Amino acid sequence: MCFGSNKDADGDAPRPAQGYTAHPPEKPQRASLPPQYQQQQHQQHQQHQQPPQQPPSYAPPPLGPPPSQPSPAGPGSAPPAYAPPPGAPPAPSHAAPPPGPPPAQHNWEALVPDTSLFPPPPSFFSGFDRSPGHNATEAEAEAGEAWCAAYPLAPPVALDAAAAATLAAHDPRLMRPMVNFAGSLAWTAPGLWSVRTERISADSTIIAYPPLYNPALHSPLSPAAGGGFKTIYYEVQLAPRGNPDEGDLCLALGFTALPYPSFRMPGWHRGSVAVHGDDGHRFVNDRWGGKAFTQPFRAGERLGVGMTFRSSSSSSSAAAFGSGPGPGPAGPRIDVDVFFTRQGREVGRWDLHEETDAEEDLPVTGLEGYHDLSCAIGTCGEATFEVVLDPARWMHRPAGY
Numbered sequence: 516m517c518f519g520s521n522k523d524a525d526g527d528a529p530r531p532a533q534g535y536t537a538h539p540p541e542k543p544q545r546a547s548l549p550p551q552y553q554q555q556q557h558q559q560h561q562q563h564q565q566p567p568q569q570p571p572s573y574a575p576p577p578l579g580p581p582p583s584q585p586s587p588a589g590p591g592s593a594p595p596a597y598a599p600p601p602g603a604p605p606a607p608s609h610a611a612p613p614p615g616p617p618p619a620q621h622n623w624e625a626l627v628p629d630t631s632l633f634p635p636p637p638s639f640f641s642g643f644d645r646s647p648g649h650n651a652t653e654a655e656a657e658a659g660e661a662w663c664a665a666y667p668l669a670p671p672v673a674l675d676a677a678a679a680a681t682l683a684a685h686d687p688r689l690m691r692p693m694v695n696f697a698g699s700l701a702w703t704a705p706g707l708w709s710v711r712t713e714r715i716s717a718d719s720t721i722i723a724y725p726p727l728y729n730p731a732l733h734s735p736l737s738p739a740a741g742g743g744f745k746t747i748y749y750e751v752q753l754a755p756r757g758n759p760d761e762g763d764l765c766l767a768l769g770f771t772a773l774p775y776p777s778f779r780m781p782g783w784h785r786g787s788v789a790v791h792g793d794d795g796h797r798f799v800n801d802r803w804g805g806k807a808f809t810q811p812f813r814a815g816e817r818l819g820v821g822m823t824f825r826s827s828s829s830s831s832s833a834a835a836f837g838s839g840p841g842p843g844p845a846g847p848r849i850d851v852d853v854f855f856t857r858q859g860r861e862v863g864r865w866d867l868h869e870e871t872d873a874e875e876d877l878p879v880t881g882l883e884g885y886h887d888l889s890c891a892i893g894t895c896g897e898a899t900f901e902v903v904l905d906p907a908r909w910m911h912r913p914a915g916y
Contacts, residue, residue, distance in 0.1 A: 752903060
C-alpha cells in the first residue's frame with residue numbers, strides 16, 4: 516500500500532533524511548480528576564500489582580544436610596568434604612600394546628592376481644536358442660519328439676556269437692536311413708566305409724550296428740570289462756573340395772542309444788550326443804542351438820569323436836548309489852567323458868555329468884553307460900567322406916586300445 520497522494524506530493528515538503536530526529540511536542544498535562552475517581556483508580560491499581568514472591572503457605576527448608584546424612588557439626592554447619600579413595604587410580608580397561616615393533620602392513624593388492632589373466636569360465640550355461648548354421652523347423656523337432664515318445668529307449672541287447680565276432684573285428688555295418696537320405700553307402704574294407712550324400716539330402720542319421728558299446732561286454736562295472744575302463748571311438752576322413760569357399764559342412768559326429776529317429780541329426784533328442792560341423796557346437800539331447808565347443812569342420816580334415824567310461828573312484832559316490840548292478844540308487848555311478856580330435860590330436864573334452872542349467876538342459880539318460888551306444892553320423896546336403904572304424908587306421912590312439 517502507498518502512503519500519501521498526488522496532492523500531498525505537490526504541496527508537502529520532502530521526508531526527513533535517515534537519522535534525522537525531530538523534537539516531539541510537549542506532552543499535555545492530564546486534567547485533574549474528582550476525588551472519588553482518584554480513589555477508585557488507586558484501588559484498581561493495587562489489584563493489578565504482581566503477587567508476592569512466595570505463596571503464603573510456603574515454608575523454607577530446614578538448615579543443614581538432609582536427614583539421611585546428618586552433619587556431625589550440628590545444624591547450620593557446612594557439609595563435610597569427601598576425599599578420594601586411597602591408593603592409585605585403577606589402570607585403564609584397554610590392554611597395553613604387545614612388545615616389539617608393529618607387524619608389517621598386509622599388502623593384499625600384491626597377493627591378489629590380475630583376474631583379467633584368468634581363462635574364461637566353463638560354458639555351463641551358454642546354450643544357444645538357435646544355431647548360427649543349420650536349423651530344422653519346429654514341426655520337424657516336434658515330429659522327432661513324438662517319435663521318441665512312441666519308441667522309448669530299449670534295454671541292452673544280448674549279442675549273439677556273430678554280432679560279438681563282428682564287433683571284435685571292428686567291422687560294424689552302417690545302416691542306410693529310411694527317409695531323407697539321398698546318397699550311397701559302400702563297404703570298402705574291414706572297418707572302412709565310403710559315404711556320399713547329394714545336395715538334396717535332408718536331415719538324417721547313419722547308425723552302425725552292432726553297437727560299439729554294450730553294457731554286458733564293456734561296462735566298467737562288469738567283471739568282463741576288466742580294469743574298470745572302456746573307450747569307444749571312430750574317425751571320419753573328409754574328402755577335399757574343388758572349391759574351398761563352398762562353406763561349412765553340414766555333418767555331425769556322435770553316438771546314440773537305440774532306437775533313434777533316422778530323419779533327425781544326432782544330439783537333438785534323448786540318448787544322443789554329437790559335435791556338429793556347420794557351427795562347431797556340441798549337442799546332448801538338445802534340439803535348440805547347442806553349446807559352443809570347436810571350430811566348424813573343413814573339407815580334407817580327419818575328425819574323431821569318442822566316449823570314455825570309468826567306474827567312479829569316489830567311495831562316497833559308490834555308497835550313495837549302492838552296490839547293486841544298474842543305474843541310479845541301485846548301482847554305483849559310471850563317470851563318462853566325451854572327447855573330440857582333429858588331425859589325430861585331442862582338441863576338446865567334457866564331462867557328461869557336468870554342471871548344467873536345470874531349466875534349459877535335458878537329462879543325459881541313455882548315455883550314462885547302462886544302454887547300448889552306436890556310432891551315429893548325421894548328414895544334410897552334399898558331402899563325401901570315409902568312416903574309419905578300424906583302430907589300425909586311426910590317426911589318434913585313445914587310451915583303452
